[in-house]
Amino acid sequence: MSWIDIGHLNDIPVRGSRVVKTPVGCVAIVRSSETEAYAIGNTCPHKQGPLSEGIVHGKKITCPLHNAVFSLETGEGTDGHQIPTFPLKIEGGRLLLDGASVGKRSAA
Amino acid sequence: MAQKLIVIGAGMASGRMLEHLFEQGGDWDVTLFNAEPRGTYNRIMLSPVLSGEKTYEQIETHNAQWYDDQGVTTRFGEKVVAIDRAAKTVTAENGDVLPYDKLVIATGSNPFIIPLPGHDLEGVIAYRDLEDTYRMMELGKTEGSSAVVIGGGLLGLEAAAGLHAQGVDTTVVHIMGHLMERQLDESAGYLLRKELVGRGIKVLCATNSKQILGENGKVTGLELDNGTVLPCDLLVMAVGIRPNVALAKEAGLATGRAIHVDATMQTSDPDILALGECVELDGMLFGLVAPIYDQAKVAAKTLVGEAAGYVHRDVSTKLKVTGCDLFSAGDFAEGEDREDIVFRDPARGVYKRIVLKDNKILGAVMYGDTADGNWFFGMMKDGTDVSDIRDTLIFGPAFQGGASGDPLAAVAALPDDAEICGCNGICKSTIVNAVKNGAHTLADVRATTKASASCGTCTGLVEQVMAVTLGDDFVIPAAQSICGCSDHTHEDIRRLIKAKALKSEAAVWQELGWKTANGCHVCRPAVNYYLLADWPLEYQDNLQSRFVNERRHANIQKDGTYSVVPRMWGGMTTPDELRAIADASEKYGAKLHVTGGQRIDLLGVKKEDLTAIWDDLNAAGMVSGHAYSKGLRTVKTCVGKEFCRFGTQDSSGLGIQLEKKLWGSWTPHKVKLGVSGCPRNCAEATCKDIGVVCVDSGYQIGVAGAAGMDVKETERLIDAKTEAEAIEWIAAFMQLYRENAKYLDRPYKWVAKVGLDWVKDTLSNAEERAALNERFEISQSVYRKDPWADHVKNHSEQYQPLADITLEAAE
Ligand code: SRM
Ligand SMILES: Cc1cc2nc3c(=O)[nH]c(=O)nc-3n(C[C@H](O)[C@H](O)[C@H](O)COP(=O)(O)OP(=O)(O)OC[C@H]3O[C@@H](n4cnc5c(N)ncnc54)[C@H](O)[C@@H]3O)c2cc1C
Ligand code: SF4
Ligand code: FES
Numbered sequence: 001m002s003w004i005d006i007g008h009l010n011d012i013p014v015r016g017s018r019v020v021k022t023p024v025g026c027v028a029i030v031r032s033s034e035t036e037a038y039a040i041g042n043t044c045p046h047k048q049g050p051l052s053e054g055i056v057h058g059k060k061i062t063c064p065l066h067n068a069v070f071s072l073e074t075g076e077g078t079d080g081h082q083i084p085t086f087p088l089k090i091e092g093g094r095l096l097l098d099g100a101s102v103g104k105r106s107a108a
Numbered sequence: 109m110a111q112k113l114i115v116i117g118a119g120m121a122s123g124r125m126l127e128h129l130f131e132q133g134g135d136w137d138v139t140l141f142n143a144e145p146r147g148t149y150n151r152i153m154l155s156p157v158l159s160g161e162k163t164y165e166q167i168e169t170h171n172a173q174w175y176d177d178q179g180v181t182t183r184f185g186e187k188v189v190a191i192d193r194a195a196k197t198v199t200a201e202n203g204d205v206l207p208y209d210k211l212v213i214a215t216g217s218n219p220f221i222i223p224l225p226g227h228d229l230e231g232v233i234a235y236r237d238l239e240d241t242y243r244m245m246e247l248g249k250t251e252g253s254s255a256v257v258i259g260g261g262l263l264g265l266e267a268a269a270g271l272h273a274q275g276v277d278t279t280v281v282h283i284m285g286h287l288m289e290r291q292l293d294e295s296a297g298y299l300l301r302k303e304l305v306g307r308g309i310k311v312l313c314a315t316n317s318k319q320i321l322g323e324n325g326k327v328t329g330l331e332l333d334n335g336t337v338l339p340c341d342l343l344v345m346a347v348g349i350r351p352n353v354a355l356a357k358e359a360g361l362a363t364g365r366a367i368h369v370d371a372t373m374q375t376s377d378p379d380i381l382a383l384g385e386c387v388e389l390d391g392m393l394f395g396l397v398a399p400i401y402d403q404a405k406v407a408a409k410t411l412v413g414e415a416a417g418y419v420h421r422d423v424s425t426k427l428k429v430t431g432c433d434l435f436s437a438g439d440f441a442e443g444e445d446r447e448d449i450v451f452r453d454p455a456r457g458v459y460k461r462i463v464l465k466d467n468k469i470l471g472a473v474m475y476g477d478t479a480d481g482n483w484f485f486g487m488m489k490d491g492t493d494v495s496d497i498r499d500t501l502i503f504g505p506a507f508q509g510g511a512s513g514d515p516l517a518a519v520a521a522l523p524d525d526a527e528i529c530g531c532n533g534i535c536k537s538t539i540v541n542a543v544k545n546g547a548h549t550l551a552d553v554r555a556t557t558k559a560s561a562s563c564g565t566c567t568g569l570v571e572q573v574m575a576v577t578l579g580d581d582f583v584i585p586a587a588q589s590i591c592g593c594s595d596h597t598h599e600d601i602r603r604l605i606k607a608k609a610l611k612s613e614a615a616v617w618q619e620l621g622w623k624t625a626n627g628c629h630v631c632r633p634a635v636n637y638y639l640l641a642d643w644p645l646e647y648q649d650n651l652q653s654r655f656v657n658e659r660r661h662a663n664i665q666k667d668g669t670y671s672v673v674p675r676m677w678g679g680m681t682t683p684d685e686l687r688a689i690a691d692a693s694e695k696y697g698a699k700l701h702v703t704g705g706q707r708i709d710l711l712g713v714k715k716e717d718l719t720a721i722w723d724d725l726n727a728a729g730m731v732s733g734h735a736y737s738k739g740l741r742t743v744k745t746c747v748g749k750e751f752c753r754f755g756t757q758d759s760s761g762l763g764i765q766l767e768k769k770l771w772g773s774w775t776p777h778k779v780k781l782g783v784s785g786c787p788r789n790c791a792e793a794t795c796k797d798i799g800v801v802c803v804d805s806g807y808q809i810g811v812a813g814a815a816g817m818d819v820k821e822t823e824r825l826i827d828a829k830t831e832a833e834a835i836e837w838i839a840a841f842m843q844l845y846r847e848n849a850k851y852l853d854r855p856y857k858w859v860a861k862v863g864l865d866w867v868k869d870t871l872s873n874a875e876e877r878a879a880l881n882e883r884f885e886i887s888q889s890v891y892r893k894d895p896w897a898d899h900v901k902n903h904s905e906q907y908q909p910l911a912d913i914t915l916e917a918a919e
Contacts, residue, residue, distance in 0.1 A: 006911040015626065015652040018910040029910055050668045053656040055629035062629035064656035064664055069629075097913075104913065 248274025
């Protein structure tokens with residue numbers, strides 16, 4: 001894996017989300033609690049709603065357009081929808097996204 | 109000639125008696141004295157007033173206006189000091205001597221004050237009337253204040269829970285081994301104590317008080333027998349009541365512990381009746397309203413010479429502390445000839461106990477789950493033989509197999525004389541008849557029969573009787589929980605947030621037992637709204653608990669871009685504003701659409717550009733139009749008298765004033781206004797949430813209109829004479845809606861639930877209106893500001909991507 005520093009955990013409000021632009025498209029970085037965050041595909045398979053604008057609850061996020069609910073851990077959604085998830089880790093508050101998984105050939 | 113009737117005391121007993129008397133007709137010249145400076149109110153609801161769940165106005169039953177309308181001469185705030193039976197006169201405090209043909213004594217009782225040293229210090233009070241209640245509420249306004257309540261019975265605990273809800277550090281001192289020992293056995297008492305302690309109320313049982321300590325004549329604490337001192341700013345004694353008999357005794361009426369009456373409520377003097385807590389009948393005293401209401405009925409009949417007699421019936425008790433669900437009836441002392449059936453569910457905090465003798469129910473206590481209380485109580489009163497169902501008895505009617513598992517079938521099977529409303533002694537047939545005579549809503553049934561109009565705990569049962577009688581025409585308002593995260597309904601949550609002073613989302617989740625860690629997209633926006641509406645100064649609006657549109661202060665579009673609608677006050681605009689909109693449209697590639705709300709929508713703005721376009725619009729003096737909010741949207745106006753040949757008032761001017769007052773406020777659902785200059789109604793005011801139609805004589809204010817998924821004309825709230833009056837009423841209506849409605853109920857849905865009459869009654873009270881306006885302004889001191897400017901300044905980074913790693917990828 002090739003970890004890329006994409007920002008600080010505190011750049012995202014608790015139970016909020018922001019996007020990172022990547023070669024595979026927008027990835028939503030979702031902060032589910034004070035200390036946890038996940039990286040998921042930002043686009044809802046239903047009608048392309050921007051998931052980063054959804055309400056975050058527990059380890060789930062609800063699409064802002066028509067309320068499909070997705071697991072932040074597995075990407076599994078209601079009605080059989082599925083979104084990709086990406087490896088993300090937090091070190092000393094820094095958010096590190098796995099570059100390889102989002103189409104980066106080498107680490108920066 | 110009219111008979112002169114003098115009534116002493118305007119409490120719950122006499123209020124009800126006079127109501128019956130006037131229903132019966134007859135020619136009476138009534139004078140009503142009351143030591144309290146007010147008319148009759150539902151004393152038993154003082155506790156919800158204390159805890160903040162109700163206001164005094166909501167518990168008034170017969171106010172000065174009501175008595176006025178009945179032609180009663182009221183002398184409120186005046187005591188009767190003597191009765192001269194020979195001369196048939198009473199003497200008022202100011203020396204007036206008034207003759208009577210008939211006299212009714214309904215002086216209630218006095219709270220008992222234990223004569224401990226220090227009991228006469230300032231700050232030692234009882235819990236009996238509105239003054240006591242306000243005194244306790246006042247204490248809550250001082251941060252860090254504390255109170256001691258002596259007495260762990262019904263009243264003491266309601267006082268303690270109320271004080272606690274007001275933020276007062278509260279300790280209960282109770283002499284007996286467990287709380288409410290007269291109504292509860294030890295186990296139930298234990299559960300109750302656990303609940304109260306869990307809330308933060310301190311409870312000391314089996315504890316004696318030694319003396320009340322004071323400084324400069326003011327209470328400072330309570331010293332216990334064991335020497336411990338409990339410091340306090342207020343000491344409430346709730347240790348019992350003593351019938352108020354002095355007046356009767358001095359007049360030479362027969363008295364024992366209270367004024368002796370016979371079953372017709374006559375005292376030893378044939379021209380004097382007495383009823384309520386001040387009487388003794390067959391050796392019994394009365395301290396609950398159900399028997400007292402029966403007495404009121406009898407007394408009214410006796411006065412007109414109709415034969416009637418009081419028949420004693422058993423009563424059951426419920427504690428009116430929100431969240432403490434307990435029920436108690438009958439006798440549950442242990443005894444050799446008695447059998448106990450006990451059911452415990454420690455996990456749910458449920459305890460039920462039935463005491464049987466000769467296969468009949470003698471008493472029932474339950475805590476935690478009291479739904480079946482009335483079922484047991486009914487069998488107890490009827491002396492039903494329960495041998496056949498003994499084994500499953502404790503599980504309640506649902507387990508008795510067959511049809512009775514269905515609550516409606518069980519209600520249908522109840523006999524006609526089954527009691528439904530305990531407080532008012534209303535039986536099933538009375539409700540059924542009222543429904544058959546046209547009372548098709550709960551409010552109608554309450555108004556015609558009084559069922560569920562006192563303590564309200566039988567509301568569900570009344571609704572079931574209505575459902576059984578009306579069949580498909582009546583849908584029981586389902587007690588639907590807010591969402592899967594909680595079993596509470598929206599209404600309960602609103603109430604509990606106020607009552608338990610819950611001021612954060614975490615407090616709501618924890619205290620109300622949320623089943624999920626932090627809610628979901630359904631409950632969070634609702635809870636966030638309730639919190640900010642109830643605690644505007646303390647609670648910090650949480651953007652993460654808002655739907656996208658309200659979080660981003662713009663409407664999200666199907667392609668993920670946003671639309672931006674600046675406010676155009678009252679639909680008026682200027683060349684400068686139009687130029688700024690034109691410039692912004694070009695700069696950010698936004699399409700323009702003239703909305704149905706008299707303003708312009710800039711469509712298709714990228715999220716990253718939102719703060720920039722707002723900054724540009726702000727620079728031209730424009731602010732957010734809140735086209736995305738559950739809050740004030742547009743105030744649509746017509747040109748009015750300034751331009752139009754038919755205009756009667758300055759409709760656009762009034763619309764702008766209203767919009768400037770109301771903008772920025774959050775509401776349970778969106779609110780739109782319209783102001784038309786004459787009844788031609790070009791601003792379509794009669795289908796808005798709030799609409800004003802100007803006429804020559806002033807302003808006709810209508811509310812609860814709709815023109816979306818439903819279409820409905822507004823209903824008239826009031827005709828205001830001046831602009832100022834119109835604005836005051838409208839702001840008060842907004843605040844009443846903000847404080848009471850369920851999240852996502854538009855005003856027309858909410859008004860349909862509470863009834864326009866209630867809204868009108870509440871708002872007709874000038875003091876209440878002023879108080880609503882004041883609370884609205886407090887909230888507006890936080891929210892009447894442009895969220896766009898705020899986000900440009902404080903949150904702009906949230907509109908940008910966290911990072912862009914596409915570029916490096918191309919290397
Ligand atoms: C922009 C506008 C249409 C237009 O171009 O004219 C509009 C646009 C939307 N309306 Fe509306 N409504 C607009 C006037 C109306 C009106 C007419 C009016 O206000 O005079 C109504 C009927 C009156 C009423 O309020 O009920 C109206 C009844 C609704 C409803 C149904 C509400 C109801 O309780 O029945 C919704 C759905 C909702 O709010 O839950 C809705 C919801 C919406 C939403 C916010 C749907 C959404 O959640 O995305 C639309 C946003 C579109 C967008 O991309 O920006 N819109 N909408 C109008 C903005 C007015 C303004 O200046 O603020
Ligand atoms: C906080 C609280 C909670 C309660 N909860 C319940 C409950 O849940 N269920 C229940 O059934 N009961 C409850 N009760 C008891 C119930 O309120 C009383 O039983 C009922 O109010 C008694 O009615 P009354 O008319 O006899 O007396 P009151 O309602 O006390 O009326 C007597 C009136 O007479 C006036 N008066 C006295 N002397 C004079 C005089 N010389 N001249 C003029 N006026 C005079 C007094 O000022 C008073 O207003 C509660 C009581 C309190 C205080
Ligand atoms: S009527 Fe309103 S909600 Fe429906 S498509 Fe038009 S703008 Fe959207
Ligand atoms: S686009 Fe996400 S639910 Fe429809």
